[in-house]
Amino acid sequence: MTTLLALDTSTEACSVALLYNNEITHFDELAQRTHTQRILPLIDQLLAQSAIQLNQVDALVFGRGPGSFTGVRVGAGIAQGLAFGADLPVIPISNLTAMAQAAYEQYQATNVLAAIDARMNEVYFSQLTQVQSEKGFSVWQADIAEVVIKPEQLVMNLADDLSSAYKVGTGWQAYPQLAEISAITTEILLPSARYMLPLALPLWQQQAFIRAEQIEPVYLRNEVTWQKLPGRES
Numbered sequence: 001m002t003t004l005l006a007l008d009t010s011t012e013a014c015s016v017a018l019l020y021n022n023e024i025t026h027f028d029e030l031a032q033r034t035h036t037q038r039i040l041p042l043i044d045q046l047l048a049q050s051a052i053q054l055n056q057v058d059a060l061v062f063g064r065g066p067g068s069f070t071g072v073r074v075g076a077g078i079a080q081g082l083a084f085g086a087d088l089p090v091i092p093i094s095n096l097t098a099m100a101q102a103a104y105e106q107y108q109a110t111n112v113l114a115a116i117d118a119r120m121n122e123v124y125f126s127q128l129t130q131v132q133s134e135k136g137f138s139v140w141q142a143d144i145a146e147v148v149i150k151p152e153q154l155v156m157n158l159a160d161d162l163s164s165a166y167k168v169g170t171g172w173q174a175y176p177q178l179a180e181i182s183a184i185t186t187e188i189l190l191p192s193a194r195y196m197l198p199l200a201l202p203l204w205q206q207q208a209f210i211r212a213e214q215i216e217p218v219y220l221r222n223e224v225t226w227q228k229l230p231g232r233e234s
Contacts, residue, residue, distance in 0.1 A: 006019075007039060007060075007061070007063070009063070011095070015028040059088055063075055063191055066218055072218070079215060089210065096116065096128070099168040102195040107166055111128075112128045127142070154178065161182075163183065
């Protein structure tokens with residue numbers, strides 16, 4: 001049986017999940033600015049609860065973004081360190097797709113509008129539809145590929161009738177102008193590692209994984225600049 005360990009720190013949520021003996025166990029908590037202190041203890045706790053070691057895991061799954069710059073970077077760094085240390089293959093999963101998977105499992109949604117607040121009057125967005133792959137299992141197809149976009153532009157670019165689609169993510173609450181988009185509201189605001197496991201399992205079975213040195217976080221913003229605050233030296 002396949003054993004997969006997933007972690008995500010891409011937003012203010014911090015989560016870990018384990019697929020072991022065909023069961024998923026997980027821990028989720030809000031840990032804004034404390035991801036680096038919380039993620040490894042959560043992993044240790046999860047593995048100890050199932051009485052297994054990291055080197056018994058078949059592959060490591062991680063939320064590769066989009067999300068906050070720091071959160072995505074922390075998740076990628078932790079995943080890379082663990083994968084190097086235990087010689088594990090890695091399966092990167094989109095945080096937006098993970099929220100779509102949550103909507104499917106909780107609401108049976110197959111058409112999902114995922115929007116995470118990206119700050120600076122922008123959201124990370126993707127429209128995802130569940131379809132059947134040629135091999136007979138369900139996959140998420142991006143009808144609108146992941147993009148960072150202003151709410152006003154998103155309203156203009158989306159189709160008029162989205163009454164059967166489901167909204168997930170913090171973006172919908174962050175920007176009132178998005179209320180113009182008529183779709184079904186859910187309580188899914190943040191990604192969770194537990195919903196990355198069903199997405200990762202078929203990828204593992206197809207050997208669609210990467211090596212630790214190939215990990216690339218997804219920020220969506222092409223340029224990330226660091227600016228010194230007035231009066232600060234660093």
